[in-house]
Amino acid sequence: MIGAPFPVRPTCLEIENFRGFRGACSLDFGQDLTLLMGECKAGKSSILTAIEWCLLGTKIVSSTSTGIAERGDWILANTMATGETRVTLTLVVEGGKGKLTRTRGLDAKRNAPDQLELTLPGEQILTGNEVEEWLEWTGMPNWDTWKQAFAQHQESARERITDQADRSYLIASMLGLSDYRDLSAMLKKVKPKDLEECAQETLQHLAEDQQRARQTPQQEVNGIQASLQRLNVSATQAGDAELELRRKALIAEALPVGEAIGLPAEQLPHQDWSASEVHTWGVDWRSQVDAHLTPLRQELGDLEGRIRSLTASHEALNPKRVALADARQQLEGLRSKHGSPQDLRAQRETIAGELNTLREQRREQGELNNLLQEALGVIKAGGRTDQCPVCTQDAGGLEQRLQEQLASGGEDTIQNQLDQLASRDGALSSQLQQLEQAQATFQGTEDSLASLEKTLRGQLPPGTQEEAGVTELLAALLAQKVRLEKTINLADENLAGMTGKLEVFGLLLNLRAARERAEHRAGDLSAMPQFAALQDKIDEAAGFACDLIALENMARELEEEQAALQIQAVNQSINHYMSMISPGFEKVVSVHQKHTATKLIYQLVDSEGENLTGTLNQGALNSLSLATFFAGAQFRVSQGLPEFLVLDDPVQSLDQAHQEGLARAVKEFSKLAPVIIACLPSHFTKELERLKSPDDKLCRVHGSDPIQIEEI
Amino acid sequence: MQHETHQRLGEIRASVGMEYGKILQKILAISLLETKVESLVERSVQGIDLEMVIGGATCAFEVKTSEGNTIKLSRKDIEGLDRQVEAGNRAYIVVLTNGPLDDVIFARYHPGEIPAGKELSSFFFRAYQEPALQQRIKSTFPVVVDKYAQTAVEGRQGGLDKILAQYAEWGRA
Numbered sequence: 001m002i003g004a005p006f007p008v009r010p011t012c013l014e015i016e017n018f019r020g021f022r023g024a025c026s027l028d029f030g031q032d033l034t035l036l037m038g039e040c041k042a043g044k045s046s047i048l049t050a051i052e053w054c055l056l057g058t059k060i061v062s063s064t065s066t067g068i069a070e071r072g073d074w075i076l077a078n079t080m081a082t083g084e085t086r087v088t089l090t091l092v093v094e095g096g097k098g099k100l101t102r103t104r105g106l107d108a109k110r111n112a113p114d115q116l117e118l119t120l121p122g123e124q125i126l127t128g129n130e131v132e133e134w135l136e137w138t139g140m141p142n143w144d145t146w147k148q149a150f151a152q153h154q155e156s157a158r159e160r161i162t163d164q165a166d167r168s169y170l171i172a173s174m175l176g177l178s179d180y181r182d183l184s185a186m187l188k189k190v191k192p193k194d195l196e197e198c199a200q201e202t203l204q205h206l207a208e209d210q211q212r213a214r215q216t217p218q219q220e221v222n223g224i225q226a227s228l229q230r231l232n233v234s235a236t237q238a239g240d241a242e243l244e245l246r247r248k249a250l251i252a253e254a255l256p257v258g259e260a261i262g263l264p265a266e267q268l269p270h271q272d273w274s275a276s277e278v279h280t281w282g283v284d285w286r287s288q289v290d291a292h293l294t295p296l297r298q299e300l301g302d303l304e305g306r307i308r309s310l311t312a313s314h315e316a317l318n319p320k321r322v323a324l325a326d327a328r329q330q331l332e333g334l335r336s337k338h339g340s341p342q343d344l345r346a347q348r349e350t351i352a353g354e355l356n357t358l359r360e361q362r363r364e365q366g367e368l369n370n371l372l373q374e375a376l377g378v379i380k381a382g383g384r385t386d387q388c389p390v391c392t393q394d395a396g397g398l399e400q401r402l403q404e405q406l407a408s409g410g411e412d413t414i415q416n417q418l419d420q421l422a423s424r425d426g427a428l429s430s431q432l433q434q435l436e437q438a439q440a441t442f443q444g445t446e447d448s449l450a451s452l453e454k455t456l457r458g459q460l461p462p463g464t465q466e467e468a469g470v471t472e473l474l475a476a477l478l479a480q481k482v483r484l485e486k487t488i489n490l491a492d493e494n495l496a497g498m499t500g501k502l503e504v505f506g507l508l509l510n511l512r513a514a515r516e517r518a519e520h521r522a523g524d525l526s527a528m529p530q531f532a533a534l535q536d537k538i539d540e541a542a543g544f545a546c547d548l549i550a551l552e553n554m555a556r557e558l559e560e561e562q563a564a565l566q567i568q569a570v571n572q573s574i575n576h577y578m579s580m581i582s583p584g585f586e587k588v589v590s591v592h593q594k595h596t597a598t599k600l601i602y603q604l605v606d607s608e609g610e611n612l613t614g615t616l617n618q619g620a621l622n623s624l625s626l627a628t629f630f631a632g633a634q635f636r637v638s639q640g641l642p643e644f645l646v647l648d649d650p651v652q653s654l655d656q657a658h659q660e661g662l663a664r665a666v667k668e669f670s671k672l673a674p675v676i677i678a679c680l681p682s683h684f685t686k687e688l689e690r691l692k693s694p695d696d697k698l699c700r701v702h703g704s705d706p707i708q709i710e711e712i
Numbered sequence: 713m714q715h716e717t718h719q720r721l722g723e724i725r726a727s728v729g730m731e732y733g734k735i736l737q738k739i740l741a742i743s744l745l746e747t748k749v750e751s752l753v754e755r756s757v758q759g760i761d762l763e764m765v766i767g768g769a770t771c772a773f774e775v776k777t778s779e780g781n782t783i784k785l786s787r788k789d790i791e792g793l794d795r796q797v798e799a800g801n802r803a804y805i806v807v808l809t810n811g812p813l814d815d816v817i818f819a820r821y822h823p824g825e826i827p828a829g830k831e832l833s834s835f836f837f838r839a840y841q842e843p844a845l846q847q848r849i850k851s852t853f854p855v856v857v858d859k860y861a862q863t864a865v866e867g868r869q870g871g872l873d874k875i876l877a878q879y880a881e882w883g884r885a
Contacts (some may be wrong), residue, residue: 183808194837195835196833196835199835200781200835202834203811203813204811205814206813207811210715210812211812214715216726233873267784337734522767526713526714526715526813526815527714531813535815538838539838539839539841541835541840542837542838543838543839545835545836545839546825546836546839546840547839550825551765
């Protein structure tokens with residue numbers, strides 16, 4: 001434990017907006033004793049908890065195991081307050097006075113951090129963690145020491161001696177064993193057993209791995225042999241000589257294929273490669289060959305297309321030429337027979353003119369015939385066929401002449417002429433159609449032939465004769481095709497065979513390796529340097545674990561020794577205070593050290609060795625609680641550590657004699673360190689009033705709003 | 713430990729049952745004798761199984777074997793070892809547990825550091841092991857196990873005693 005350079009103690013308390021305190025209020029402590037006396041709800045406890053809050057902050061209202069459970073929902077701020085909550089504790093420190101101030105904002109949330117500030121002599125100001133560190137450095141209380149040797153709270157007083165862990169911790173503190181116990185606790189946290197379990201687990205896994213590694217090769221051998229059997233290959237082929245032959249054969253077969261399809265040298269197997277290297281290469285062989293064969297197959301397809309196209313173009317040319325000659329002959333025959341289309345069209349125009357003339361003549365003849373018919377009608381109507389019905393002149397034979405005229409009118413002749421002309425025009429039209437059709441056939445054939453000739457010309461080298469060029473080109477293309485087909489066939493045949501050969505080769509290689517593993521007992525970890533290194537590490541861990549155990553034992557032994565040195569003094573101190581507080585108590589209290597499997601625990605027993613806490617009445621239990629509390633605080637004082645007692649209503653279950661005894665004990669202790677007490681008016685307070693000295697301060701606390709403190 | 717050695721020991725253990733501790737003690741004795749010691753004596757007193765003199769120094773061995781990975785020393789074992797230390801000898805607990813990778817551990821005994829009646833794992837004894845002694849039998853122990861496994865199975869302790877009797881440095885007390 002860090003020794004305090006100066007025993008810090010509080011001299012004054014300033015409270016603002018804290019619980020029952022609305023606005024600001026201050027209280028100077030007495031040099032030795034400060035008594036706050038008042039009825040219930042007067043605010044006495046709030047003053048004490050203000051000290052506690054100022055020193056320890058949210059720990060006192062935390063609902064965790066470090067806090068006081070009943071204060072889980074404890075409200076810090078005054079409910080009517082309009083400003084922040086602030087408590088300042090003036091401390092006597094080395095070189096003068098310091099002010100420790102804890103502040104909480106008006107709207108601060110429950111778990112929000114407080115502002116903590118410490119002003120030291122020389123205007124040195126510390127804040128936050130600096131203050132916490134300063135408090136630790138000076139040996140001011142932390143939550144544990146506060147509970148054990150500073151504050152006697154009515155909520156937790158009895159737990160201090162009735163709870164085994166608290167009691168043991170309290171007594172161990174009194175015996176000056178905190179450091180040893182802290183060391184033991186720390187060593188226990190390291191858990192050497194974990195190291196052991198980890199090492200055992202690691203070795204166990206390795207042993208299992210080794211077991212598997214040993215079993216696997218033979219299973220592998222059996223599996224590979226079965227696979228070879230399915231391929232009708234004898235397992236005897238896994239010998240070195242046989243594998244060498246296969247290796248060479250694979251390379252020999254692959255090289256010409258690779259060269260033929262243009263594989264780069266790095267993709268070809270080397271003669272000096274080992275069997276494993278050849279097998280590794282073989283895994284990618286198919287894909288590499290396929291990759292190079294794809295463009296070759298494409299090229300072959302293109303080549304075949306060209307040959308088909310050239311042949312087709314060439315073969316179509318002669319029939320087209322014959323057809324063109326036929327078309328020309330037919331066209332010329334028609335022309336010589338019928339004339340040219342222009343002639344025919346001119347003849348048709350002439351006929352069309354004649355037809356028009358004839359049609360005009362036929363119309364006029366029709367009109368004449370109509371007149372003659374009308375004249376005949378008139379004549380017949382007049383009754384005299386020899387006299388003109390108009391001028392009555394003699395017109396003998398008129399009717400007959402009219403009849404003759406009508407009969408010889410010429411209409412039929414004209415019609416005949418018209419029919420003849422139409423017939424002739426039809427013939428001319430047919431001839432013209434024949435001529436145009438022959439012309440079109442000829443033209444189409446000529447165009448088609450020109451196109452074929454152009455296509456063929458495009459395929460032939462420039463300047464070559466058609467027939468010779470075609471022949472030469474076809475020969476070249478066919479030769480190229482044969483070469484390509486040969487290469488592709490070679491590669492295909494190789495792939496077809498190589499796949500099986502590589503599979504067998506791989507199986508044989510694996511069989512040889514598996515046999516070697518099985519034969520050479522692979523997996524014996526004990527021979528591996530890595531295993532030796534692991535063993536060294538485990539040895540180091542074992543050494544470390546043993547050192548930890550030894551340290552733990554040593555801490556325990558030292559604790560025992562230290563306890564033996566202090567136990568008498570502590571017993572005296574407890575019994576001294578017990579005799580003061582409980583004058584009629586007849587038993588002698590002793591601290592008893594008990595060994596358990598893992599630690600030392602401390603109990604309070606009577607002279608018979610019986611556990612005291614289980615048999616005492618409430619008053620005696622409270623008295624014992626107070627006596628051990630004083631003894632613990634006295635131990636701190638003896639160590640030069642800061643100490644001041646804060647007692648909240650310490651007289652519970654105590655009769656007048658016990659209360660007066662407690663007052664005397666308090667008075668005596670206050671000479672060692674300041675004591676601040678809150679209590680109802682009682683025999684205890686009366687006795688303290690009676691014992692009051694100038695260094696004491698007795699106050700009455702009134703619970704009106706705001707709380708008022710009045711010095712008695 | 714080599715796999716073959718572990719297998720052999722497993723075969724011996726399966727055959728000899730309760731005698732395994734004594735059998736192993738004799739195999740260890742042969743392994744030590746193979747390393748040219750000045751003398752090696754088998755003791756029948758509690759707490760000590762073998763006493764070896766090497767380089768003028770006396771080493772006392774309490775041999776402990778286990779089917780699991782822990783061993784337990786009785787109060788008498790501890791007292792016997794304490795007496796050896798008081799007599800100025802080097803006392804060792806020779807531990808051989810049954811893990812496939814466990815080796816023979818020669819753990820130096822320091823009075824007060826090893827509790828009696830408590831199951832202690834081989835891991836615990838690693839902290840006290842003496843590499844020089846372990847190195848001494850590293851090569852001979854596997855050979856001896858392999859060589860005399862059949863003798864141990866068929867001839868038991870008597871068979872191994874006959875082998876031990878062939879060494880001039882061997883004695884019984």
